[in-house]
Amino acid sequence: MLDLSGKTALVTGIANNRSIAWGIAQQLHQAGAKLAITYLPDDRDRTLSKVKDLVAPLSPDLLLPCDVQNDAQIDEMYGSIAKSWEKLDILIHCLAFAKKEELSGNFTDISRDGFQLALDVSAFSLISLCKGARPLMTAGGSVITLTYIGGARVVPNYNIMGIAKAALEMNVRYLAQDLGSQNIRVNGISAGPIRTLASAAIGDIHKMLHHVQEVSPLKRLVSQVEVGNVAAFLASDLSSAITGQILYADCGYEIMGA
Numbered sequence: 244m245l246d247l248s249g250k251t252a253l254v255t256g257i258a259n260n261r262s263i264a265w266g267i268a269q270q271l272h273q274a275g276a277k278l279a280i281t282y283l284p285d286d287r288d289r290t291l292s293k294v295k296d297l298v299a300p301l302s303p304d305l306l307l308p309c310d311v312q313n314d315a316q317i318d319e320m321y322g323s324i325a326k327s328w329e330k331l332d333i334l335i336h337c338l339a340f341a342k343k344e345e346l347s348g349n350f351t352d353i354s355r356d357g358f359q360l361a362l363d364v365s366a367f368s369l370i371s372l373c374k375g376a377r378p379l380m381t382a383g384g385s386v387i388t389l390t391y392i393g394g395a396r397v398v399p400n401y402n403i404m405g406i407a408k409a410a411l412e413m414n415v416r417y418l419a420q421d422l423g424s425q426n427i428r429v430n431g432i433s434a435g436p437i438r439t440l441a442s443a444a445i446g447d448i449h450k451m452l453h454h455v456q457e458v459s460p461l462k463r464l465v466s467q468v469e470v471g472n473v474a475a476f477l478a479s480d481l482s483s484a485i486t487g488q489i490l491y492a493d494c495g496y497e498i499m500g501a
């Protein structure tokens with residue numbers, strides 16, 4: 244029985260009701276975890292009001308701003324968590340960003356600043372969030388990030404994000420080794436393509452969605468809630484011997500040769 248009661252979970256990456264992080268937050272809540280939810284702040288607090296309404300049914304203990312490019316904000320966020328909770332058990336890293344123009348066209352046209360931006364937000368952020376979580380995970384912990392097959396194989400148009408996901412997946416392994424002695428496990432879920440705000444920026448994403456639906460053994464797309472169930476498993480003691488792994492939640496697409 245999957246039981247996360249008594250566990251605390253920090254969930255990043257909810258933008259709207261299509262976000263994978265929203266599917267994860269719902270499943271962690273259903274399994275009994277207490278939630279701290281972060282949102283990417285904007286000038287007019289539009290995201291705050293949207294996310295606040297969305298997550299209200301989950302009664303999160305904390306709703307905090309966190310732009311992963313802002314170290315002071317990361318520190319403040321962990322400061323608020325340390326004040327509210329005795330310990331942190333689960334960290335969900337479910338965010339990424341790249342310039343839309345670098346998610347299509349020639350790979351050789353990727354710019355230096357676009358490369359740095361995508362790698363900073365989408366890969367380095369896992370290291371900085373783990374660094375802040377480490378002293379709070381006093382009873383061990385589970386860190387889960389979201390990746391995509393385009394970080395392991397060439398997927399048309401995924402371009403710069405493929406490089407960011409490759410770095411992210413290697414981060415998972417190095418972090419698993421570094422944090423393992425504290426019984427903090429670090430794993431990635433490689434989700435199949437899902438219609439979200441982020442995936443809408445990828446050139447010809449509808450073709451990829453259609454292709455996966457046709458080719459994957461289960462002949463369908465994965466849902467946000469199904470990814471949430473995998474995250475709940477990885478967050479729970481049922482997965483206590485699993486660390487440093489990338490688990491595919493993609494209706495089997497990864498095994499196919501075409």
Ligand SMILES: NC(=O)c1ccc[n+]([C@@H]2O[C@H](COP(=O)([O-])OP(=O)(O)OC[C@H]3O[C@@H](n4cnc5c(N)ncnc54)[C@H](O)[C@@H]3O)[C@@H](O)[C@H]2O)c1
Binds near residue numbers: 256283340
């Ligand atoms: N949608 C897919 O097909 C798919 C497949 C596999 C993996 N993923 C990954 O899942 C994760 C979530 O993406 P999604 O598809 O749910 O889209 P989404 O747009 O709902 O979520 C992306 C999140 O990243 C956040 N973000 C962007 N820049 C940030 C910053 N500087 N600081 C803090 N947060 C920031 C956004 O606010 C948003 O909440 C991403 O890592 C994405 O690469 C998505």
